[in-house]
Amino acid sequence: MSETKEKRQETYYESIIRQGYSRRDFMKFATFMAAYMGLETSAVGQIAKALETTPRLPVIWEHFQECTCCSESFIRSDHPIVADILLDKISLDYTLTLMAASGKQAEAAKHATIEKGGYILCVEGSVPLGDDGNYCVIAGRTSLEILKESAAGAAAIIAWGSCASNGCVQAAAPNPTQATPIHKIIKDKPIIRVPGCPPIGEVMAGVIMHYVAFGKLPELDRLGRPKAFYGKRVHDSCYRRPYYDAGLFAETFDDAHAKEGYCLYKVGCRGPMTYNSCGTIKWNNGVSYPIQSGHGCIGCSEENFWDNGPFYERLPNMTGFGIESNADDIGKIAATVVGAGIAAHAIGANIMKRKELNKRINRGIENEENIKA
Amino acid sequence: MQTRNFKRAYVWQLPVRLFHWMNALAITVLIITGFIIADPPVIMDHHEANDAYWFGIVRFTHFVAAYAFLIMILMRFYWAFVGNKYARWAAYWPFSNKAIKNIMHVMKVDVLLLNDKNKELRDISVGHNTVAALAYIAFFVLFLVMIFTGFGLYASMSASWFPQLFTWVVPMLGGDFTARMVHHFAMWPIILIAIIHIYLVFYHEWLEGRGEVSSMFSGYKFVRTERVISSDKEEKE
Numbered sequence: 001m002s003e004t005k006e007k008r009q010e011t012y013y014e015s016i017i018r019q020g021y022s023r024r025d026f027m028k029f030a031t032f033m034a035a036y037m038g039l040e041t042s043a044v045g046q047i048a049k050a051l052e053t054t055p056r057l058p059v060i061w062e063h064f065q066e067c068t069c070c071s072e073s074f075i076r077s078d079h080p081i082v083a084d085i086l087l088d089k090i091s092l093d094y095t096l097t098l099m100a101a102s103g104k105q106a107e108a109a110k111h112a113t114i115e116k117g118g119y120i121l122c123v124e125g126s127v128p129l130g131d132d133g134n135y136c137v138i139a140g141r142t143s144l145e146i147l148k149e150s151a152a153g154a155a156a157i158i159a160w161g162s163c164a165s166n167g168c169v170q171a172a173a174p175n176p177t178q179a180t181p182i183h184k185i186i187k188d189k190p191i192i193r194v195p196g197c198p199p200i201g202e203v204m205a206g207v208i209m210h211y212v213a214f215g216k217l218p219e220l221d222r223l224g225r226p227k228a229f230y231g232k233r234v235h236d237s238c239y240r241r242p243y244y245d246a247g248l249f250a251e252t253f254d255d256a257h258a259k260e261g262y263c264l265y266k267v268g269c270r271g272p273m274t275y276n277s278c279g280t281i282k283w284n285n286g287v288s289y290p291i292q293s294g295h296g297c298i299g300c301s302e303e304n305f306w307d308n309g310p311f312y313e314r315l316p317n318m319t320g321f322g323i324e325s326n327a328d329d330i331g332k333i334a335a336t337v338v339g340a341g342i343a344a345h346a347i348g349a350n351i352m353k354r355k356e357l358n359k360r361i362n363r364g365i366e367n368e369e370n371i372k373a
Numbered sequence: 374m375q376t377r378n379f380k381r382a383y384v385w386q387l388p389v390r391l392f393h394w395m396n397a398l399a400i401t402v403l404i405i406t407g408f409i410i411a412d413p414p415v416i417m418d419h420h421e422a423n424d425a426y427w428f429g430i431v432r433f434t435h436f437v438a439a440y441a442f443l444i445m446i447l448m449r450f451y452w453a454f455v456g457n458k459y460a461r462w463a464a465y466w467p468f469s470n471k472a473i474k475n476i477m478h479v480m481k482v483d484v485l486l487l488n489d490k491n492k493e494l495r496d497i498s499v500g501h502n503t504v505a506a507l508a509y510i511a512f513f514v515l516f517l518v519m520i521f522t523g524f525g526l527y528a529s530m531s532a533s534w535f536p537q538l539f540t541w542v543v544p545m546l547g548g549d550f551t552a553r554m555v556h557h558f559a560m561w562p563i564i565l566i567a568i569i570h571i572y573l574v575f576y577h578e579w580l581e582g583r584g585e586v587s588s589m590f591s592g593y594k595f596v597r598t599e600r601v602i603s604s605d606k607e608e609k610e
Contacts (some may be wrong), residue, residue, distance in 0.1 A: 222544040233529060233549070247413055247428030248420060256419070274551035275529075303547045309552075315409060316554055316605065327554065328411075331561035338565050342572045345486070352486035353580055360582060363377060 009055035012212065016051070016081060028053070029081045033209045036202045036281060037218075038228045050213040057212055058119035060110060061095035063145040065136045065170050065179055067124030069198040070161040071097055077201025078285035093119065096138070101338055107139075110150075117153035120211060121189075123182050126163040126170050130178035147185060157191045157216055158207060162300060165193035165225075172306040183224060184309060190217055193224040195276075197300035202281050203229045225275065234297050235271035237279030240264065258294065268312040269296030276301045384500055385588055389460050392449045393589055399415040399442040400567070403519075404560060406435040411557060439523055446516055459500030468508055483576070494603045499596055505573070508566055515563050522546070522556040530595040 010018075016026050020037035030048040034041070061071075075098075092098060094110035101109060113119050126142075128135035133142030151157060159182040170179035183191045194207055207226055210218040220227040235241065243249070243263035250258035250267055258264075265272070271279075274297050278289040290297055295327035296312070299305040308316040385393070385466060409431050417425060453462040466472060479502045481487050489496070501509070524535070525542030546552045578585040588594045596604075 188608065222541060236530070242422035243528065246417075246420065246422040246425040247414060247431075248417060248422060248425070249410040249415070251415065260419070270550070273553060299550060302550055304550070308550045316550070316556075327558040327561065331558075331564070334561060334565055335568070338568055342569065345484075345572075346576070348486045349576060352488065356488065357580060360580075364582075372426075 013048075015050040015056065021081065024083070029079055032079055033206060033213075036206045037210055047209065047213045047279065047311075050215075054212055054215075057207075057208075058093050058113045058116070059122060060093055060113055060154075061098075061122040061124065062143075062146060062150055063096045063138075064125030064127050064147070064163075065177070066161065066163045068097055068124070070124045070163075070204070071095075073201045074160075074204045075170055075199035075201070076284070077205050079202075079205075080082065108112055116151050118155050119153065120208070121150050121154035121157045122160055123147065123157060123164045124160040126167050126179035126181055127185055128170070128177035129180050129185075130176065135177040144185070147182070150289060151186045154189055156211065157186060157189050157253060159183065159191055159193045159195075159224075160204065161199055162195045162197045162305070165195040166303040166305075168197055169306050172304075176368055191224055192220060192226060194216055194305075195225065195230075195301040197305075199301070200229075200277055200281050200283060203277055221275075229277045229281075230275040230301070232275065232277075232279075233272060234274045234276050234278050234291070237277075238271050238291055239279070240291060240314055253294070264291060264294075264296040268310065268314060270299030270302065270305070270311075271297040274299040274302050378598040379583070380598050380601050381593045382596045382601065383457075383592055384459050386452075386457055386460060388448065388452050389456065390589055390592060392445050392452070396442065396449075399438045399445060400563065402438040403435060403442060404564065406431050406438065407557075407560060410435060429512045436527060439520075442516075443520055443524075446513075446520065464500055465506045465510055467503055467510070472503045472506075476507070477538055478497065479504040481592045483573075494597075494600050497597070497600050499594065499600070499604065500515045505570075508570065512563065512566055515559050515566075518559045519556065519563070522552045522559070523551070526552050526556060 013026065016029075017023070021029075027044075027048060031041075031044045032234065033046050034044045037043075039047075062073075093113040094106060099106055125136075127133070127143045127147055129144065133144040136143040138146060159165045163170060163179070164182045167175070167181050169277045170177060171181070179202060181193075183193065187294060192207060203226075206219060206229060210226070210228075213322070218228055221227050221230060223230075235244070238244075240261060240263045243261070244265055248257065248262045249265050250262045252258065253267060259269075263269070269291065269292060278297065279291075282289045282292070298311050299308070300306075310317065313326065317326055318330060410428075413428055413431075416427065436604060448584070452460055453465075468475065475496070475498065478496050482489060482496075483502075484504070521539060521542050524539040525546075528536040528540045528547075531537075543549055543552045546555060574585050577583070583594065583595045584591075
C-alpha cells in the first residue's frame with residue numbers, strides 16, 4: 001500500500017515470517033482470529049491477505065490511571081503471534097510498560113509517530129480531572145495533557161478496559177480523583193470501547209486485527225463496543241443457562257445445588273446484565289471463566305459495576321436510603337407506612353364522617369319505610 | 374328529613390372498564406411474576422435441567438402480560454381522545470382553576486376528613502376527582518417507565534422488531550444493571566398507589582353510596598338529580 005521510494009515498510013506477514021513462524025503457523029493464526037471475530041471461513045483469506053500486504057499499523061499505547069491488567073491480559077492471549085508479533089516486537093511505537101527504549105529516546109519515537117499521524121491510539125486507564133489532573137502525572141505532565149496530545153493525530157482510539165471505557169474502580173463513588181473515561185474527554189475521534197477488567201486478550205487482539213484486516217472500525221453497538229464481542233450477555237452463552245430456565249438455583253456457595261453446578265443467579269451472578277464474550281472465548285487460553293469456576297459474574301465490563309454492589313446480591317443497595325437497604329426493603333417500609341396511613345384514615349373517617357354517614361343512613365331508612373308503605 | 378333523588382349516569386364506557394380490568398389483571402400478573410423473577414423460590418430439589426422449565430414459563434408469562442399491558446395502555450391512550458368527557462385527556466388536566474379548586478376541596482374533605490359547612494353541588498365529582506386524576510397521571514408516568522425499561526431489557530433476548538425499538542433505553546441508563554434496578558424500583562410506587570386507590574374506592578362507596586365499586590362493572594354511577602341539572606346547565610353555558 002504505502003510503498004515509498006525510500007524504504008518500504010515491512011508488512012505483518014514479513015515480520016511474522018522473520019520472527020521464525022512458518023506459513024502454516026501464520027495461516028492458523030489468521031483462521032483463529034477470524035473465528036474469534038465471528039467471521040465466516042471465507043474471511044480467513046481476507047485476513048491473511050491483509051496481513052501479507054498491509055504495512056504495520058503504528059500503535060501508541062498510553063497508560064494512565066490503571067493497573068496494567070489489560071496489558072497483562074493482552075500479552076497472555078492464547079496465540080503466541082498476538083503478543084509476539086502484533087504488539088510486542090512490531091506494532092508498538094510507544095508503551096510505558098513494554099518498550100525497550102526509555103527516556104528521551106522513547107518520547108522521540110512517540111513524537112515521530114504522532115507527527116506522521118494515522119496511528120491507533122490505545123488508552124489503558126482513566127484520566128483524572130480532579131485537582132487539575134494532578135492525580136496522574138507522567139514525566140511532569142498530567143494524563144489529560146498527554147491524552148490530548150496523543151489523540152490529536154490518531155486515526156482511531158481504542159479505550160482498553162473498564163477504566164478507559166467506564167472509569168472502573170477509580171470512578172467508583174465518590175470518585176475522589178474524578179476519574180473520567182476517554183469518550184467523555186475526546187469527542188472528535190472514533191472511539192472503540194473495549195470494557196472489562198481486564199478485557200479478554202483474544203477480544204483485544206480481535207479488535208486490533210479487525211482494523212488491520214479491514215481498514216475500518218468493527219461494527220459498534222450504542223455504547224461504542226464491538227458487537228462481535230459485546231453483542232450478547234454472558235448469560236446467553238452460559239453453559240449453566242439450562243439450570244436458570246429450569247429454575248434450579250444455588251442458594252449459597254456451599255450448598256448441594258452449588259456443588260451440582262446449578263445457576264448462580266441467586267448468589268448475585270451478573271451474567272444476565274453483562275455483555276461480554278466470557279461464555280464463549282473464556283479465559284486463560286480458553287480454560288475457564290468465573291461462572292465455570294463456581295463464582296458468579298461480577299459484571300466487570302459493565303458501567304458502574306463497582307457501585308452496584310454487593311456482588312452476592314441480586315438487588316443493589318440504594319444510596320441515599322441508608323446502608324444496605326435495597327429496593328425491596330425500601331418498598332416494604334413504604335408499604336407499611338401506606339398501610340398505617342390507610343388505617344389511620346379509616347379510623348379518622350369513622351369519627352369525622354359519623355354525622356354525615358348517619359344522615360345518609362337515616363335517609364336510606366326513610367326510603368325503605370316509604371317503599372314498605 | 375327529605376330523601377334525595379339519585380339519577381343513573383353513564384360514566385365509564387366499555388373500553389374504559391375493559392382497560393381497567395385487563396390492566397388490573399396484567400399488572401397483578403406482572404407484579405407476581407416480577408417478584409418471582411427477581412427472587413425465585415426453591416421449588417425443586419436435585420433435578421436435572423432437562424426435567425423442568427418452570428422459570429422459563431414464569432418469564433414467558435411476564436413477557437406475555439407485558440405485551441397485553443402495553444396494548445391496553447395504547448388503547449386507553451387512544452380512548453383519551455375519542456372517549457366521553459370522563460375518559461378524555463381534559464379530565465386529567467390538573468392546571469385549570471376548576472381543577473385546582475377541586476384539588477383543594479378533596480384535600481380538605483377526603484384527605485383531612487374535615488366537613489363542609491355549606492355543600493356546593495359543583496364539588497361533587499361525577500367521574501374521578503382531580504386528586505385521583507393526579508394519581509392516574511403518576512400511574513401513567515410509572516407505566517411508561519416500566520414499558521421503556523422492560524422492553525429495553527427484553528430487547529437483548531428477542532429477535533422481533535418491536536422490542537428492538539427500545540434498544541436505546543438501556544445504554545441511556547448506563548447498562549442493564551441500572552435499567553433493571555429502575556424497572557424493579559418503579560414497581561413499588563405502582564403497588565403503593567394501587568393499594569391507596571383500592572382503599573379510596575371502598576371509602577367513597579362506604580361514605581357516599583353512589584355505586585363507586587359497581588360503576589367499574591356496570592359503567593353507571595348514581596348522581597343527585599340537582600347535580601345532574603346543574604351539570605347540564607354548566608354545559609349549556
